[in-house]
Amino acid sequence: MGVETLLELQRIMIQMRRFIHSAAPGRPSARQMLRAATAALHDEVDARFSGPFETDENAYAAFLVALARAVRPLEAALDEGGMERFLPDWPERRRSRALERDLEVLGVPLPAAIPVGVTRDEARLYGRLYVLEGSRLGGRLLMKRALANADPKVRAATNYLGHGVGADFWRGFLERLEGSAAVAASPERTMLGAREAFGLFREESAHA
Numbered sequence: 001m002g003v004e005t006l007l008e009l010q011r012i013m014i015q016m017r018r019f020i021h022s023a024a025p026g027r028p029s030a031r032q033m034l035r036a037a038t039a040a041l042h043d044e045v046d047a048r049f050s051g052p053f054e055t056d057e058n059a060y061a062a063f064l065v066a067l068a069r070a071v072r073p074l075e076a077a078l079d080e081g082g083m084e085r086f087l088p089d090w091p092e093r094r095r096s097r098a099l100e101r102d103l104e105v106l107g108v109p110l111p112a113a114i115p116v117g118v119t120r121d122e123a124r125l126y127g128r129l130y131v132l133e134g135s136r137l138g139g140r141l142l143m144k145r146a147l148a149n150a151d152p153k154v155r156a157a158t159n160y161l162g163h164g165v166g167a168d169f170w171r172g173f174l175e176r177l178e179g180s181a182a183v184a185a186s187p188e189r190t191m192l193g194a195r196e197a198f199g200l201f202r203e204e205s206a207h208a
Contacts, residue, residue: 030183030190031174034130037191041198046138049201054148057106060157063142064102065111067160070200072096073113074128080118081125087176093133093169098159105157114200119193122182127193131201133173136164 035042049066051059075096084090103110119125143161146154177183183190 030126030177030180030187031130033187034127034191034194038131038194038198041195041202042134045198045201050142053142053145053154057149057151057154060146060149060154061103061106061108064099064106064157064160065108066201068096068099068103069111069114070203071099071132071160072110073116074132074197074200076113077116077118078125078128078132081120083125083129086122086125086180087129087173089172090129092167093164095132095160095163098163101159102157105153107153114203116200121186121189121193122180123186123189124193124196126177126180126183127190127195128197129173130177130190130194131197133170136170140165 049063051063053060053063075094078090079094087093100110119128139161143158146158146161149155
């Protein structure tokens with residue numbers, strides 16, 4: 001384990017103690033702890049990745065390019081780390097191909113991927129996937145903006161944002177998250193995974 005990872009774990013442990021101390025009586029859920037640990041990162045990434053997609057094709061294309069740089073390698077790392085062992089429908093949740101189709105529709109080449117380290121740690125994998133699955137919720141609003149664009153190419157390039165509509169992926173993920181013995185035993189590693197995933201989107205949005 002690298003020095004940076006150890007330092008991040010120490011910061012997370014401090015956050016956990018503060019959260020548990022201030023939380024209501026009873027054991028907080030994994031979702032509650034993850035939400036508290038990543039709230040600032042979530043707000044920052046949301047703000048950076050939002051845009052006037054209903055009027056600006058270039059802004060929407062840049063948004064998809066930034067997503068592709070982070071989502072595709074992150075999903076590949078989850079594949080290699082064995083996410084399917086813990087979440088059997090993981091292959092159905094993958095959205096890399098949907099992103100690729102959207103970029104094809106817009107005539108935009110695939111960007112270079114951000115390097116993502118592979119982990120086989122179940123708790124850390126769940127933390128990383130928490131970020132990807134949670135992004136579906138905000139994606140619905142962004143899809144409405146894209147569908148309001150006058151350009152038919154933009155409206156057609158919503159495979160990523162529309163992926164999983166009608167499927168209850170979020171509830172299914174939360175059930176697995178809360179039922180994971182590894183997550184319950186190592187909440188700090190789960191939060192580390194989530195912060196790692198958010199870090200990829202922060203890195204990319206800073207250069208978008």
